[in-house]
Amino acid sequence: MKTTAVSFRAAKGQRKLSMLTAYDYTTARLMDACQIDALLVGDSLGMVMLGYADTLSVTMEDMIHHCAAVARGASRPLIVCDMPFMSYHLSPEQACANAGRLLKEGRAQAVKLEGGADFAEHIRLMVRASIPVMGHLGLTPQSINALGGFKVQGKAPEAAQKLLDDARALEAAGVFSIVLECVPAPLARLVSQRVNVPTIGIGAGPDCDGQVLVWQDMLGMVSGLSPKFVRHFAEGGETMQQAFNAYAQAVQNGTFPAPEHCYGMDEEVLEKLR
Template sequence: MPRTTAPDIAAAKGKRKIAMLAAYDYTSARLAEAAGLDVLLVGDSLAMVVLGHDDTLSVTMDEMLHHVRAVAKGAQTALVVADMPFLSYQVSVEAAVANAGRFLKEGRAGAVKLEGGRAIVPQVRAMVAAGIPVLGHVGLTPQHVATLGGFKVQSKTAEAAATLLDDALALAEAGCFAIVLECIPAPVGAAVTRAVSVPTIGIGAGPDCDGQVLVFHDVLGLYDRLRPRFVKQFAALGEQAVSALTGYVEAVRSSDFPGPEHSFSMDPQAQASFAALIDRTDDALDATPAKP
């Protein structure tokens, strides 16, 4: 199958639902590929899920590039989108384009994602003009957590919802091929989806979005530090993993592992020669006078 592109995702609006997943390494990308995901987002949420930070602000460009490269190697058909970390695009248009270009050139991503509305339209326009596909992101924008006062539902008032709609329309007009809507009331998600010309990808934005995105570790039940209401766990692999690892520890401590089936044999003649060599070495050591 050919690799999915940003234009392919844009063309899916009104035709089919888009399945997107945030993944952070080669193995998770391979598993997602086998499941048929359309888009793999290397989210800056790796700061929390993979690196153990309390928010997404600490992850660096180099750390993001490291993980984007790994996911790109594992993804043969899915569109890989690199999440631009905090302050990699806000400082200036020139820095934004340069950093975005690194994700395509060095990370082998097919697009980038950045958070914000009308305030970042100049960056979006410049990236698109440079040949860099851009995925927008409005609603709960985790890089603004300090301003927002935490991870809270956004656009709960009519005025705030209207502002979000204006932001989404501006991003679409600036050239974004799709827009993530995070943690907003379902009626707002539906209204934005009807209004914009590009697909919307919801995460806690209701069922009417053109697609949905969740985090690999959340879908599989591997991350328990934060469990938002909008997450649905499709497996409890964290519990299974602890059980399996406990079994491993017990088997090692009881000498049940490794067993004969996990060990390698040696040619009997080679083994006998090895034993004789050891005996000669031991005899030589025994004959060496002790130092005074």
């Protein structure tokens, strides 16, 4: 059954929701055949697909290009597309216009934006325009310079209260779900209890209504330090490197291509060539 923003929201209290990032057609097709509820075309593509140091350089054109590819590959999960840095910050009207582009040109079925009560009016306008909106609180990567780095958010009393207040403001504005990133598990549990829309955790403990991970992280494809909240469900990076090396060796030693990989032709044709 197709997952929609309506059915996604209705799952709160009924079952846990699963979401993974997706950035291309081939991966989306694989995920479409699995039990994933939603695919997030995240602006994390800037780091894991394009090699940027952060998400700030990602453009609307980047998001539209990758989202359209995912939409061509997946028909069952809900497709949520991130609104990139400065695509919604200037005004509610700018936010609504760019969100509309993600739906029209990128074929997204919902958008996600970072920030709390400051963007409530932006969300209200988008919801009035029939654009489903997912919120994002806690560690918001587009604000990395203001936050001073990738740090757990909401540990101090004032910060914890603000996060809870922001969650309530997002719900009142009309979001159908809220991502909580790098939030202490007890606070994420409290927020999940206090709002009536699903919370989707990433580094926010087990009591959120669902979870999201970057697929390259959960398959062990990112070298270097891995965030504490990431679990490797398979060593995909190691498997790929083994396959790449095996291919290179087979080419070098002449075992690939073998006869079964080749096309033949009539010898008489060859004999007539001059």
